Amino acid sequence: MVDLLFYVAALVAVLTAVGVVLARNPVVSVVSLLSCFGSLAVIYLLAGFQFLAAIQILVYGGAIMVLFLFVVMLLNLGGLNPEDEDRDDPLFHDRRRSAGGLAVAVALGSASLIGILRGARHLAEPTNGLVPPEEGFDALPALAEAMFTRYSLPFEAASVLLLATTVGVMVLAKRQRSIPPAGEERS
Amino acid sequence: MSVPTEHLLALAAILFAIGVAGFFTRRNLIVVLMSIELMLNAANLTFVAGSRLHSSTGAVQVDGPIFVIFIIAVAAVEAAVGLALVIALYRQKQTVSLDAFARLED
Numbered sequence: 001m002v003d004l005l006f007y008v009a010a011l012v013a014v015l016t017a018v019g020v021v022l023a024r025n026p027v028v029s030v031v032s033l034l035s036c037f038g039s040l041a042v043i044y045l046l047a048g049f050q051f052l053a054a055i056q057i058l059v060y061g062g063a064i065m066v067l068f069l070f071v072v073m074l075l076n077l078g079g080l081n082p083e084d085e086d087r088d089d090p091l092f093h094d095r096r097r098s099a100g101g102l103a104v105a106v107a108l109g110s111a112s113l114i115g116i117l118r119g120a121r122h123l124a125e126p127t128n129g130l131v132p133p134e135e136g137f138d139a140l141p142a143l144a145e146a147m148f149t150r151y152s153l154p155f156e157a158a159s160v161l162l163l164a165t166t167v168g169v170m171v172l173a174k175r176q177r178s179i180p181p182a183g184e185e186r187s
Numbered sequence: 188m189s190v191p192t193e194h195l196l197a198l199a200a201i202l203f204a205i206g207v208a209g210f211f212t213r214r215n216l217i218v219v220l221m222s223i224e225l226m227l228n229a230a231n232l233t234f235v236a237g238s239r240l241h242s243s244t245g246a247v248q249v250d251g252p253i254f255v256i257f258i259i260a261v262a263a264v265e266a267a268v269g270l271a272l273v274i275a276l277y278r279q280k281q282t283v284s285l286d287a288f289a290r291l292e293d
Contacts, residue, residue: 003189003190006190006194007190010194010198013198013202014198014201014202014205017201017202017205017206017225018205020205020209020218020221020222020225021205021208021209021212021213021218021222023218026215026217026218029217029218029221030221033221033224033225036202036225036228037228040228040231040232043195043198043232043235044235046190047195047235047236047239048239048242049235049238049239049252051252052231052235052252052255052256055256055259056259059259059263060224060228060259060262063263064224064262064263064266067266067267067270068217068220068221068266068270071217071270071273071274072217074274075273075274075277075283077215077217077283090214091213091214091215092212092213092214093211093212093213093214093285093286097211097212098211098212100211101207101208101210101211101212102208102211102212104207104211105204105205105207105208105211106204106208108203108204108207109200109201109203109204109205109207110204112200112203112204113197113200113201116193116196116197116200117193117197119193120191120192120193123191123192123193123240139242139247139249139252142247142249143247143249143252143253145249146249146250146253147253147256151253154257158257158260158261161260161261161264162260162264165264165267165268168268168271169267169268169271172268172271172272172274172275173271173274173275175278
């Protein structure tokens with residue numbers, strides 16, 4: 001039963017991922033990606049990582065996708081007015097570049113699939129997975145302990161990265177004042 | 188869940204390939220960024236599968252989930268910077284089509 005749920009979630013993840021790539025309307029892409037992340041959260045939950053499932057929903061679903069949706073709305077790319085100028089714009093690059101990209105993707109995907117399926121018999125069977133969800137957040141204490149002892153330096157680095165990004169994004173997104181070219185008198 | 192590990196890894200590989208396809212073929216800059224997020228999630232799924240393979244009920248392998256948390260943090264940073272760049276570029280050209288930004292000089 002639980003296994004069946006995994007395969008359903010996997011199917012939904014793949015279908016919505018294809019939807020992200022094929023959708024004409026960026027809003028549809030965003031919502032599709034959101035469902036993909038939701039089904040990945042279900043898979044994390046089934047694998048026994050409840051905390052990861054929660055932050056997948058909170059950070060990806062709550063923060064990152066809202067950011068994407070916000071930008072799509074801000075730039076008015078939803079394609080709501082049918083007489084928008086780029087309705088007929090091709091969705092993909094010209095045929096040569098698209099074929100090249102698709103070939104790279106197919107080669108990469110099939111190579112890794114072949115590698116995984118050939119190497120599968122060397123993989124040990126997971127003893128009995130992790131804790132089932134109903135037994136609570138068993139993995140979390142170990143996770144927190146490692147995060148604040150062995151991984152405390154990367155943790156601090158991540159906080160510095162977030163601070164630097166906040167400043168950098170504000171500089172990037174600030175409306176540019178018209179800066180007079182060098183050598184000209186500022187009036 | 189008694190799903191074999193290779194099925195998790197295969198799902199991750201498929202998602203990654205879909206992300207690569209979107210990254211190389213789409214013209215809309217925002218969808219390209221979303222394809223990158225898809226690839227990062229495939230990597231996360233691989234970490235989860237590996238961690239699940241190496242843990243048992245008593246002892247949890249924590250390195251995988253910790254890497255997933257850091258990847259999510261970096262993905263958030265990447266999305267914020269990428270979207271700020273998209274907005275800056277949109278101001279310049281009034282479009283998010285990648286073809287408009289093919290030349291470095293303008």
